[in-house]
Amino acid sequence: MLTRFVIPRLGWAVVTILLATLLVFGAMQALPGDAATQILGQNATPEAVATLRRQLGLDQAPVERFISWLGHALSGNFGTSLVSGQPVGPEVGRALVNTAFLAGITIVVGFSLALVLGLVAGLCRDRWPDSLISTLALVGMSIPEFIVATLLVLAFSITIPIFPAVVVAGQNASITELLPAMPLPALSLMFVASAYIIRMMRTSVIDVMETDYVHTARLKGISTTRLVLKHVVPSAILPTLNVVAMNVAWLIGGVVVVESIFNYPGMGSLMIRSVQSRDLPTILLITVIGAMTFVVCNLLADLAATLLNPRLRHPRNAK
Amino acid sequence: MTSATIVVETTQASRGTLPGLRRVTRSILRSKPATLGFALVILHILLAILAPLIAPGNPTENNPAAVLQLPGGPFPLGTDTLGRDILSRTLYGGQYALAVSFASTALAVILGTVIAGLAAFYGGWVDQVITRLLDSVLAVPAILAMLVLVTVFGSGPEVIVLAVVVVYTGGVTRVVRAAAMDVMPKDYIVAARARGEGVFYILSREVFPNILDVVLVEFAMRASWVVLLVSSLSFLGFGANPPTPDWGLMVAENRSLMAVVPLATLAPIVFLATLIVGLNLAADGLAKSLGVDRMKEILG
Numbered sequence: 001m002l003t004r005f006v007i008p009r010l011g012w013a014v015v016t017i018l019l020a021t022l023l024v025f026g027a028m029q030a031l032p033g034d035a036a037t038q039i040l041g042q043n044a045t046p047e048a049v050a051t052l053r054r055q056l057g058l059d060q061a062p063v064e065r066f067i068s069w070l071g072h073a074l075s076g077n078f079g080t081s082l083v084s085g086q087p088v089g090p091e092v093g094r095a096l097v098n099t100a101f102l103a104g105i106t107i108v109v110g111f112s113l114a115l116v117l118g119l120v121a122g123l124c125r126d127r128w129p130d131s132l133i134s135t136l137a138l139v140g141m142s143i144p145e146f147i148v149a150t151l152l153v154l155a156f157s158i159t160i161p162i163f164p165a166v167v168v169a170g171q172n173a174s175i176t177e178l179l180p181a182m183p184l185p186a187l188s189l190m191f192v193a194s195a196y197i198i199r200m201m202r203t204s205v206i207d208v209m210e211t212d213y214v215h216t217a218r219l220k221g222i223s224t225t226r227l228v229l230k231h232v233v234p235s236a237i238l239p240t241l242n243v244v245a246m247n248v249a250w251l252i253g254g255v256v257v258v259e260s261i262f263n264y265p266g267m268g269s270l271m272i273r274s275v276q277s278r279d280l281p282t283i284l285l286i287t288v289i290g291a292m293t294f295v296v297c298n299l300l301a302d303l304a305a306t307l308l309n310p311r312l313r314h315p316r317n318a319k
Numbered sequence: 320m321t322s323a324t325i326v327v328e329t330t331q332a333s334r335g336t337l338p339g340l341r342r343v344t345r346s347i348l349r350s351k352p353a354t355l356g357f358a359l360v361i362l363h364i365l366l367a368i369l370a371p372l373i374a375p376g377n378p379t380e381n382n383p384a385a386v387l388q389l390p391g392g393p394f395p396l397g398t399d400t401l402g403r404d405i406l407s408r409t410l411y412g413g414q415y416a417l418a419v420s421f422a423s424t425a426l427a428v429i430l431g432t433v434i435a436g437l438a439a440f441y442g443g444w445v446d447q448v449i450t451r452l453l454d455s456v457l458a459v460p461a462i463l464a465m466l467v468l469v470t471v472f473g474s475g476p477e478v479i480v481l482a483v484v485v486v487y488t489g490g491v492t493r494v495v496r497a498a499a500m501d502v503m504p505k506d507y508i509v510a511a512r513a514r515g516e517g518v519f520y521i522l523s524r525e526v527f528p529n530i531l532d533v534v535l536v537e538f539a540m541r542a543s544w545v546v547l548l549v550s551s552l553s554f555l556g557f558g559a560n561p562p563t564p565d566w567g568l569m570v571a572e573n574r575s576l577m578a579v580v581p582l583a584t585l586a587p588i589v590f591l592a593t594l595i596v597g598l599n600l601a602a603d604g605l606a607k608s609l610g611v612d613r614m615k616e617i618l619g
Contacts, residue, residue: 012451019455024463030471142595144547146554146567147588150574158578253462257551272555275466283467290460 005306006299013295020291021284022066028280029062069284078288079281083274088281092270096289099259099266101175102185103251110190111197111244118201118240119233125206133198140195145257149188153261156184166263173265185262189254193247200243204236211235238304245301249294338609346608353604359597363590367413376404378411378564387580396582399573403562409586411564415553416594419476420545423483427545428538430484431491432530436522438492439499450496453489461486461548469557479558483545491537498533502526532609539602543595550591566591 040048053059060068072079078088121133157165167173167181208214209232217227252267259268267286274282338346347353366373375395382402390397396405434453438446456464468482502508503526511521527534552558553567561568566587573583606612 012454015451016455016458019452020458023455024459024467027464027467027471138596138599139592142543142547142599143592144551144554144567144595146551146570147592150570150577150584150588153574154577154581154584252460253548256460256462257555260555271460271463272466275463275470278470283463287459287463290463291455291458294458294460 005303009299009302013299016295017288017291018070021287024287025062025066025069025280025284028278028283031278069281073284073288078285081274081282082279083277083282088285092267092282092285092289095265095267095270098175098178098264099255099268101178102182102189102259102264102266103248103255105182105186106189106193106251107248109186110194111247113190114194114197115201115237115240117194118198119205119228119236121198121202122205122209122236123228123232125209130202134202137195137198137202140191141199143192145188145192145254146261148191149184149258149261152184152188166261167265178264181262181264185258185264188258188261189251192254193251196243197240197247201236201240204239205232208232208235238307241304242301245297245304249297252290252293343605343608347604350604350607352600353607356597356600356602356604359593360601363413363594363597364417366410367417370407370410370414374404374407374410376407378403378407379562380404387576389580390582396586397580399569399580399583400576401562405569405580405583405586408564408569409566409590412566412569412587412590413594415476415559415563415565416546416550416567416591419479420483420542420549423480423549424487424538424542424545426480427484427487428491428534428541431488431537432495432527432534433522434488435492435495435499436526437518438496439503439526440518440522442503446496449492453492456485457489457493462551465548465552466555466557469552474557474560476559479549479552482552483548486548487541487545491541494537495530495534498530499526502529505529532611536602536606536609536611539598539605543598543602546591546595546598 037044037049040052050059057065057068069079076089078092080086081088081091084091117133117136121130121137124130153165156163163184164181165184167178214227214231217231222230255266256268256271258264259266260272263269267289270282271286273279274286347357370378375393380403382398382404384402385394385398386400386402388394388398388402394404394406396409398404399408434449438449464486465479465482468485469478472478472481508521508525511525516525549558550565550567553565554571556571559565559568561572569587570584573580577584
């Protein structure tokens, strides 16, 4: 299982991350002007620009720069930010912790709630709880994060002012300082990210309820609670885990919008700022982290699928 | 007449599993949510096309004398900070959203289908290389890829189309390739290969008609995501350029004044939400009537 299944996938995962970084690096090379002109502004003398370029290592050929970046990156040194002059690692690390905290709340609270709602909808198929939950899920699928966030601000910051509309704690705030501003960003992400999970859970619960073993269990006369907990949930949750894994990767996109709306000092705000200032080392580290998240989620989804369908365990049938 | 119809449908059924256009239409009309979805989408297309005729004013004209007006008089939904008519801007807003989203979705689906067909046809290392390359593109967070592309090439509509194509072609290819792979070992393809037919013939005449259902659902589903993504980009300031009337941009421009002129934010929100709800319901209806599992397509 380990050598046949995990090792080759891990190899490909590394290649995928490397290629993804190379793609972003290549795209950034096409930019007219670079960080040197960006930092010094329009009126800088050509000499000053040339000096700064040399200092930042921008005068080398792109290939050389990528290889040297890669060499340093493998030893854990991701370079210094072209804007702040500080090492990129700690800066991105701080943002990552903040984002991981926000995403963590969303995943734990939002996804468990979504699984329960999906279960309820599936069990009450075509009755009012199902209609209500399915409609909510449809709305969640159809409304961009920025609209959910805007409406939440309108409701809970302007009409009934109980939560702050933006984070005022600043870029270097600790988690405890961020905590009071957390509810609205977390709610916005939860609403949007849960929609597909609710839907998938509902579908798989309905599928499981039609199976012979559930019918048999019912005929045996076991209680509904036992039926749901022992038979329905374990079988229905595995296909849903796949969607959960995909959703974690999708969260990255939502995080960018939500963080920028609430001025939350995480990876999303950092991404926008570093793209705007063409801060290549920061962008590359964010790409590495994003690609890693994608790859790990895919691996977990594949693993879940393999556990679910033993036929896939045979190497010839592996994707 | 009836017998002729039946003949047409049976010949189609014998080529593959695709139901005819008539059956699909009937099945969509029988489902209330699907009908509502298609109606909403058609309504939005009509509003966008007819905007110049029905909008009460010019969507980009500033009126310094009538700034932040509440609804009434010549401004049925009020005005924004520059005195622009909210209703006109909202009505025109569909043009950018629909044109950019439709063009980019269509391009991504066409390109993805062609790549998927080639990967499935040649198999072996060609397939491996294509799959791995597309996986790497998919591994770049979509929003980061789009931000980078917009920064590099500017935020014109053609760049947004390009960015969506870059971000979504990989996903389309994944799904369509799986469908094409299922079709490849079928007898009619083996027979066509044995006859010595070329790649183009086999892909366009034998493979494509039999995976059309998957491609269509893919288009409908992607369209709703693309509208969402394009409006989010505009909201972040990386999409439509001011003063283009665009819903995402309008929400960004007016949301700090929600307490003063709520309709300036709420009107584009309602339009955007109804369009995407319509697209989602339409995609669901289409998937159901074509017998495609939508959740499976999402997972790829």
